[in-house]
Amino acid sequence: MHALIMGQSILKVGLEHCKNLEDIRSAIREYAKTNTTVPRISCRGWMHSMTPDGVNSAMLDDLDPLGRPIFVDTKDLHSTWCSTTAVKELDIQTTPDPVGGKIHRDADGNPTGLLEEAGVFTIVWPHIARVASLEERAAAIRSAVEAYNTVGYTGLIDMAMDEDIWEALQKLISDDPNIPMRFAAYWLIKPSATEAEHLKQVERAAELAAQFNATKSPGCRVVGIKIICDGIIDSCTASLKEPYSSNGASTDAIWTKPQLLPVVRKADSLGLQVALHAIGDATIKMAIDVIEECVTPTRRPRIEHLELSSPEDAARLGRLGITASIQPVHSDPAILRAWPRLIGEHRCGRAFAYREFADGGAPLALGSDAPTAPHAPLANMYVATTRRSAREPGPDGPAAFNEHFALGLCESVVAGTKGAAYSTFAETWSGGLQAGMKADFVVCDMEWEKEKLLAAKVSETWFGGRRVYGA
Known part of the structure; x- marks a missing residue:
């Protein structure tokens, strides 16, 4: 998860219900009309399938009479669509494409308003963090903590930690040492022009891990590094072994194997865990190859997402002790309707x-x-166990997606508790109900049946022996 962005997203205009461009425009126009004091309009939940003909700034420019910057995030956070005033605020007219990312431009070289991949997390994210005050960023993380407590979380694994987020997190903990959440952070290694710049980022992560670890700071730890190796299938930026069916294009990974190897080797030598984002089958193979070549198995390396893997690579994970860090909500059939067109039924x-x-x-x-x-x-476990939609449940919803890959209910619960704790070396004190462990637990009103998980409710959340949420 992403603590700061999660907290900020709570206040963003939700576009999840939209079906097309006109729906999006209507939602933003209505928000702009009734929220005249916010300095910029931020939106979440846009999907490329809503705008199959593409997007540009002009589609947003007439929606706010006040002319405020408008930023629209895809649901996966790998693309941001900006109004003309937002593009000007980003000051990217002459900015070259960042390594591993793209600033889309027209025939005259002007930004069209769409940024992808590293363009998002090296340009948009830092900008949004900078224009918010330290107090606002800390408050956003607090909002995220409250939202997570409400649905039963007592621990979070932040997968894109950087200086701006870290500063805000430390501010929050300093102001409220009893904040009811335990944090494990992976430092985001951003694509840079040189290996030296990459290694400097790894060294910064190791510096923080030496100070913030299970011994010195168990409630807030830096446990490793995160590298986003490719994009996503919905925007055709995940790296696949075969071209995309929709456009015949082949997309390279954000990081090449020669670029990854020294970074991962350095992290391993400094005692850091390695987390690699890999979605496409070509990237998944590369990520496993890199881990096999230079990561100590006892470091518990992990691969995030693993959305399109070959049978051979699926089998390699267990042999190499690689944690499969999965997000079943990404496999909800309601958001996969474009996949047959994008990658083919096969x-x-x-x-x-x-x-x-x-x-x-x-x-x-x-x-x-x-x-x-x-x-x-x-709801996440419902999708994991049934492969049916939590977004559009019921007989009129989409058909189950690859039911043969479903997990059992017990497997899913263990993966979300003990498995998550194990993935960050926290299993001796978290992730289970045993004498001597932290009294972090949740009380649910539910029946132990996968088909009834959407009706299940969190009644209470307990953190360190105190109730922090009660319905």
């Missing part, structure tokens, strides 16, 4: 192969990647 049959990961002996850690997807764990 490859859809390989998507989200959780059953193979488990059967191959891979440790499973179940999360949400919020705010890229809904953060409630019970």
Whole structure:
């Protein structure tokens, strides 16, 4: 998950209900009309399938009479669509494409308003963090903590930690040492022009980990590094072994293997865990190859997402002790309607192969990647166990997606508790109900049946022996 962005997203205009461009425009126009004091308009939940003909700034420019900057995030956070005033605020007219990212431009070289991949997390994210005060950023993280407590969380694994977020998190903890959440952070290694710049980022993560660890700071730890190796299938930026069916294009990974190896090797030598974002089958193979070559198995390396894997690579995870860090809410059939067109029916049959990961002996850690997807764990487990839609449930909803890859209910609960704790070396004090462990637990009003998980409710959340949420 992403603590700061999650907190900020709570206040953003939700576009999840939109079906097309006109729906999006209507939602933003209505928000602008009734929220005249906010300095900029930020939106979440846009999907490329809502705008199949593409997007540009002009589509947003007439929606706010006050002319405020408008930023629209895709649900996966890998693309941002900006109004003309937002583009000007970003000051990217002459900015070259960042390594591993793209600033889309027209025939005259002017930004069209769409930024992708590293363009988002090296340009947009830092800008949004900078224009918010330290107090506002800390308050956003507090809002995220409250939202997570409400649905039963007592621990969070932040997968894109950087200086701006870290500063805000430390401010929050300093102001409220009893904040009811335990944080484990992976430092985001951003693509840079040189290996030296990459290694400097790893050294910064190690510096923080030496100070903030299970011994010195168990409630807030830096445990490793995170590298976003490719994009996503919905925007055709995930790296696949075969071209995309929709456009015949082949997309390179954000990081090449020669770029990854020294960074991962350095992190391992400094005692850091390695987390690699890999969605496409080509990137998944590369990530496993890199881990096999230079990561100590006892470091518990992990791969995030694993959305389109080959049978051979699915089997390798367990053999190499690689944690499969999965987000079942990303496999909700309601958000996969474009996949047959994008990658073909034949490859859809390989998507989200959780059953193979488990059967191959891979440790499973179940999360949400919020705010890229809904953060409630019970709905997440519903999708994991039924492969049906939590977004559009019922007989009129979409058909189950790859039911043969479903997990069992017990497997899913363990993956979301003990498995998540194991993935960050916290299993001796968290992730289970045993004498001597932290009294972090949740009380649910539910029946132990996967089909009834959407009706299940969190009644109470307890953190360190005190109740922090009660329905």
